[in-house]
Amino acid sequence: MADIFSTINERTMVRKFTDKAISEKEKRAIIEAGIRAPTAGGNEQWEFRLIETPKLKEDLRGLLIKAQKAYFTRMLHKPWTEEAVKNWFGKMGDDIYKAPLYVAVLVDLRERAYTIPDVEALWAQQSAAAAIENMLLAAWALGIGGCWFGVPLLMEKEFRELLRLEEGLKIAAILAFGYPKEKATPKIRKKRYEDVVKQL
Numbered sequence: 001m002a003d004i005f006s007t008i009n010e011r012t013m014v015r016k017f018t019d020k021a022i023s024e025k026e027k028r029a030i031i032e033a034g035i036r037a038p039t040a041g042g043n044e045q046w047e048f049r050l051i052e053t054p055k056l057k058e059d060l061r062g063l064l065i066k067a068q069k070a071y072f073t074r075m076l077h078k079p080w081t082e083e084a085v086k087n088w089f090g091k092m093g094d095d096i097y098k099a100p101l102y103v104a105v106l107v108d109l110r111e112r113a114y115t116i117p118d119v120e121a122l123w124a125q126q127s128a129a130a131a132i133e134n135m136l137l138a139a140w141a142l143g144i145g146g147c148w149f150g151v152p153l154l155m156e157k158e159f160r161e162l163l164r165l166e167e168g169l170k171i172a173a174i175l176a177f178g179y180p181k182e183k184a185t186p187k188i189r190k191k192r193y194e195d196v197v198k199q200l
């Protein structure tokens with residue numbers, strides 16, 4: 001098993017996967033790594049929904065592609081043209097985002113622990129983000145790639161309907177997991193240590 005620093009340094013988002021299934025053991029190890037993340041106040045206000053049935057996966061993938069297009073064309077200050085989006089998806093190939101396993105990471109605020117709702121919601125989101133990174137790293141250590149999707153927040157209503165989410169649950173992210181189809185090269189950061197670290 002790789003040591004933690006090589007796992008952190010080598011991990012990168014994977015957007016194309018092979019058909020190889022993720023075993024029950026691997027799946028459990030990944031989710032349990034999420035559950036082991038720090039959680040504000042020890043409140044564990046999260047839920048992990050596994051999406052593995054073919055029809056639901058297909059519909060979810062379709063929505064992810066739609067939401068990613070919305071990101072390129074509507075969210076960026078310098079939006080992409082339809083042509084640029086088409087080229088990007090063309091370059092990525094027909095099987096982009098097609099994964100053996102998707103996990104919806106949800107924030108569950110149906111039971112409140114605190115008197116300040118905004119701070120509680122933020123802490124619950126941050127705890128979910130810690131769980132997500134734990135899962136991505138655990139997966140990577142097992143040779144499994146993952147992708148973190150924030151774009152469902154751009155089309156929340158559609159995703160909520162598809163996943164049939166109950167009131168009080170919020171989507172933190174959707175994750176895709178699978179064995180990487182291509183060799184994944186870690187992405188270089190634009191900002192170096194000296195750019196972001198300040199001595200007080």
Ligand SMILES: Cc1cc2nc3c(=O)[nH]c(=O)nc-3n(C[C@H](O)[C@H](O)[C@H](O)COP(=O)(O)O)c2cc1C
Nearest residue numbers: 011012013014015068147148149150151152186187
């Ligand atoms: C909060 C958050 C939301 C993200 N949402 C998306 C997404 O919707 N689609 C996607 O392809 N990648 C998404 N990413 C992945 C980032 O694009 C990726 O982490 C970044 O480009 C750095 O690449 P690396 O993780 O491979 O080092 C997201 C990452 C984070 C932390």
